[in-house]
Amino acid sequence: MTLRVGLLGGTFDPIHFGHLRSAVEVREYLALDELRLIPNATPPHRDSPGATAQQRLEMVCLATASDDQLLVDDCELRRERPSYTVETLEALRAELGAEATLFLIVGWDAFCGLPGWHRWESLLELASLVVLQRPEQDQELPEVLKDLLAARSVGDASALTATCGEILCLAQTPLAISATHIRSLISAGRSPRFLLPDSVLGYIETNGLYRP
Numbered sequence: 001m002t003l004r005v006g007l008l009g010g011t012f013d014p015i016h017f018g019h020l021r022s023a024v025e026v027r028e029y030l031a032l033d034e035l036r037l038i039p040n041a042t043p044p045h046r047d048s049p050g051a052t053a054q055q056r057l058e059m060v061c062l063a064t065a066s067d068d069q070l071l072v073d074d075c076e077l078r079r080e081r082p083s084y085t086v087e088t089l090e091a092l093r094a095e096l097g098a099e100a101t102l103f104l105i106v107g108w109d110a111f112c113g114l115p116g117w118h119r120w121e122s123l124l125e126l127a128s129l130v131v132l133q134r135p136e137q138d139q140e141l142p143e144v145l146k147d148l149l150a151a152r153s154v155g156d157a158s159a160l161t162a163t164c165g166e167i168l169c170l171a172q173t174p175l176a177i178s179a180t181h182i183r184s185l186i187s188a189g190r191s192p193r194f195l196l197p198d199s200v201l202g203y204i205e206t207n208g209l210y211r212p
């Protein structure tokens with residue numbers, strides 16, 4: 001059996017149960033050996049008034065501390081400049097080898113924006129895509145992605161046979177949770193409790209994050 005690795009990148013500002021539940025369900029459904037959460041570096045303006053890259057990383061570590069199959073990979077934060085996903089996948093390919101099966105996991109909103117990503121057509125030469133449904137998804141799929149889905153999508157996990165290049169759209173437990181909503185609750189003095197782990201909420205309170 002070759003190594004099967006799932007990669008869930010995100011700003012995680014902050015990480016919440018929408019991310020965590022999706023990660024667990026994808027891991028089980030695809031029988032992954034490991035699932036890596038990869039906090040993205042963001043331009044400085046995105047960090048204010050939210051959390052710094054280091055704080056976002058610490059919250060992801062806290063959220064996953066009790067699950068040894070959810071790994072945190074800080075490769076994008078260790079680079080000197082914000083990196084493109086395609087470069088991260090190239091680095092992971094170099095690390096894991098050509099035989100590994102890589103799955104890049106993205107929410108529907110992120111998938112709709114894919115044609116704007118640097119060298120986006122190369123992503124499928126490096127990994128397969130798992131597209132997660134989101135309850136409030138209202139973006140229209142660009143034509144180019146409709147064509148891509150027609151050519152590359154498979155019906156279920158058993159039809160995923162390649163190490164890269166395939167697309168699976170996955171319905172999982174719908175959780176209408178977003179980091180934007182959590183930040184706006186806190187900024188309005190309201191509680192985001194039970195939308196994210198208590199450990200992460202404790203960190204947010206201790207560090208005074210997302211307050212007006």
Ligand code: ATP
Binds near residue numbers: 011012018022110
């Ligand atoms: P923000 O509201 O700040 O844009 P977010 O909640 O969308 O943040 P991100 O860190 O941007 O969180 O998301 C990382 C990845 O997880 C993206 O591919 C996104 O589509 C997906 N995702 C986030 N929340 C959910 C959710 N509730 N259900 C399914 N996928 C999700």
